[in-house]
Amino acid sequence: FVSSYLKNLATKLIMSRLLKVVKQSVRTAPTNIETLSTIRQFSQSKSDFSLPDLPYDYAALEPVLPARIMELHHSKHHATYVNNLNATLQKRQDALQKGDIAAVIGFDGAIKFNGGGHVNHSIFWTNLAPPNNGGGGSPSGALLNAINDKFGSLEKFQESFNGKTAGVQGSGWGWLVYCPQDKTIKIQTMPNQDPIGSLGVVPLLGIDVWEHAYYLKYENRRPDYLKDIWQVVNWKNVEQRYADACK
């Protein structure tokens, strides 16, 4: 009994330490964000993800993204993903402890949806910056070279990205990713909140095209939103993610 108690305690300590690292990484939203599969593998104690702070005020991305969009998007939509993720992981944990594997599997969809929503938005906030303070312009260095090599120019890349992303049916995201297998950058869209990390690629830049991301200003004019969003893209952040991915 004592040894199993100690083992349980040790496991709990390791888990809580690991979760702290994960939470910390998501809170400061750096370039390395653990994929959900890793978290689930180690998670045996109560998970407690939290909504990361925005690196800027709600009004900071005006006029491209008005404060009322940013506030709803962050404090309601993203917050709901976080709350639902925590609640679902707790229910999953309870089911796992009861040995009810069917119930455990039943939570997969909700974890993918809410967990994906949390991961995606955490990256997104760091991909953006105020237009007078880091937003817009052009990438430089290795990332610019990679874009020019792959797409011919920044403009051609943006045209291709916008075309593919505008074409997402319903809700989803457009991504610029790094593919470690062939060491290239690619444009890839994903439906709903499916996390692109699950495809084995590294997300560099994500643009949310769920209607809630733009409807209050752009209404149904998704292509106009995509044209304007580049004014607030934080290229330094994208370059950092690319540099880390290439290591």
Add this chain to the structure above:
Amino acid sequence: MAAEAKAEDRFTLPKLPYAEDALAKGGISKETIQYHYGKHHAGYVRKLNAQDKDGKVKKDASLEDLIKDQETSDKVFNLAAQIWNHTFYWESMAPAGSKCKDDSEVGKQLIKDFESVDKFIEAFKGRAGGHFGSGWVWLSINAEKKLVITEGHDAFNPMKDGLTPILTIDVWEHAYYIDQRNSRGAYIGKFIDLINWDKVNERYTAGCK
């Protein structure tokens, strides 16, 4: 209310069954209708006509034919179904709304299949609220003549699976974002009170024949 169609347009935007502000007291504002009907629904019509002029749409096929035909391309299906779905959606609501009568044909069947009309409504609300992302939730008659709730992403339509729909709710964000922002639950509640049960009953009795 009807959009101006060119003489050679094959598909047209059907008239709204009520004025733009008719559902406003029930929680769907004139502004939502102007966007949802006037831009989204109208946009699907315009795009399908463009596909048709490019020869991409099967000749002599109605919207329903295009939806049911397994050979229809994804792009055309998406447009045809979205046109059909939205028309069906507008017609599923009425300014006055109504309650489902237990002794109506559809009411009796709902009691058989869901124990009570209230239990059906709770189930329908649950599916509509629980649907991840954009899509539609439907009440349909299945092959065994039972009433079933199904749902799917984007332009999903249960006729493709051989079901006969009698009621639908649009859960794309554009359906509720202007009026209820992120609160899909509040929108669903409003929708339930706007359901045109006479129409649903009519569809049910026709579908059972």
